[in-house]
Amino acid sequence: MKWIFIVLLVLVVLNFTHRIYLNIFTHSLPYGIYMRINGVPQRDDFAATCLTPEIAQYGVNRGYLAQGNCDTGSVLVLKRIKGLPGDHFVVRDGFLELNGYNYLIMSQDSVGRKLGLFYHQNVGLVALGKYFLLSDFAKNSWDSRYWGPVGIQFLLKPLWLFEKYK
Numbered sequence: 210m211k212w213i214f215i216v217l218l219v220l221v222v223l224n225f226t227h228r229i230y231l232n233i234f235t236h237s238l239p240y241g242i243y244m245r246i247n248g249v250p251q252r253d254d255f256a257a258t259c260l261t262p263e264i265a266q267y268g269v270n271r272g273y274l275a276q277g278n279c280d281t282g283s284v285l286v287l288k289r290i291k292g293l294p295g296d297h298f299v300v301r302d303g304f305l306e307l308n309g310y311n312y313l314i315m316s317q318d319s320v321g322r323k324l325g326l327f328y329h330q331n332v333g334l335v336a337l338g339k340y341f342l343l344s345d346f347a348k349n350s351w352d353s354r355y356w357g358p359v360g361i362q363f364l365l366k367p368l369w370l371f372e373k374y375k
Contacts (some may be wrong), residue, residue, distance in 0.1 A: 213306075214309070217294060220348070223235060227244070227246050228244060228348065229242060229243070229244055229368075230242070230243045230244075230285075231247065231367060233273070235285055236294050236346065236347045236350075236368075237286070237288050237344035237346060237347050237350045237352065238255060238344070238346055239287070239297045239370045239371065240258070240370070240371040241366070241367055241368070241369050241370035242367070242368045242369045242370075243255060243287070243365040243366060243368060244365065244366050244368050245257075245363050245364070245365060246363070246364050246365065246366045247363075247364070248356050248364050250290050250293065250299070250340060250361060250364060251290065251293075252290055252291065252292075252293055252308075253289055253290065253291070254289070254290045254364050254365075255283045255287065255288075255289055255290075255364065255365040255367065256287075256289070256340065256342060256361040256362075256363070256364055256365065257285045257286065257287050257361065257362050257363055257364075257365055258286050258288075258291050258342065258359055258360060258361045258362050259279030259280060259281060259283070259285060259286070259362060260274075260279070260281065260283065260286065260356065261270065261281070261294050261327075261356075261359075263327065264327050264356050265281035265282065265283040266280065266281065266282075267325060268283060268351065269282065269283050269328075270313045270319070271341075272293050273318075274286070275334075282375070285362065286352075287344060287365065288342035288344055288350070288352055288353070289342065289343060289344065289345060289346075290340050290341070290342060291308070291310070291312075291341050291342070291343040291345070291353075292307050292308065292335050292340055292341025292342070292343075292353070292358065293305060293333055293335060293340060294334075294335050294336060294337045294338065294339060295337075295352070296308055296334065296335045296336060296337065296341070297332075297334055298332070298333060298334075298341065299331065299332050300314070300330075300331045300332070301331060303316070305341075305354050307341055312354050313348075313354075314354045314355070315349065318344060318349075318351075319329060319349060324351075324355055325355065326355055326357075327355060327357055328356065328357025328358075329358070335358045336358060337358075338359055338360055339358035339359060339360060340353075340358055340359065341353040341357075342359060342361070350367075
């Protein structure tokens with residue numbers, strides 16, 4: 210029992226140094242312990258970002274995001290990088306086409322409310338410094354299918370996952 214207390218204490222200390230993130234709140238990635246890392250973002254890396262004020266407020270108002278430490282007052286969003294600067298994308302017929310994959314864009318959320326889109330470009334290239342952050346873990350994730358490409362704050366490396374990646 211003593212070792213559990215020690216592990217929890219270490220996690221709390223590391224969390225306050227902003228190096229360790231305990232994901233038990235969002236199902237966009239497997240629940241687990243992630244570490245903040247440096248590096249050049251690559252496809253399929255795990256990333257964290259604070260959304261723009263408009264998108265963050267929409268997410269908080271709808272209950273998609275909790276209150277948090279971002280400048281916008283919301284929590285960090287944790288997703289996988291699926292689109293890199295220079296990648297071509299197309300939005301048509303209810304799908305985001307990106308790098309040979311089709312990602313369904315749902316018209317309503319899980320409680321039947323119309324989902325807003327925050328970008329209006331149906332064909333384009335991902336701009337320098339922007340990324341498509343998507344969840345391939347949760348099929349109904351609120352992600353770049355609705356926000357468009359966004360910047361990222363930092364990369365994450367999973368240290369210990371509480372559930373298997375699907």
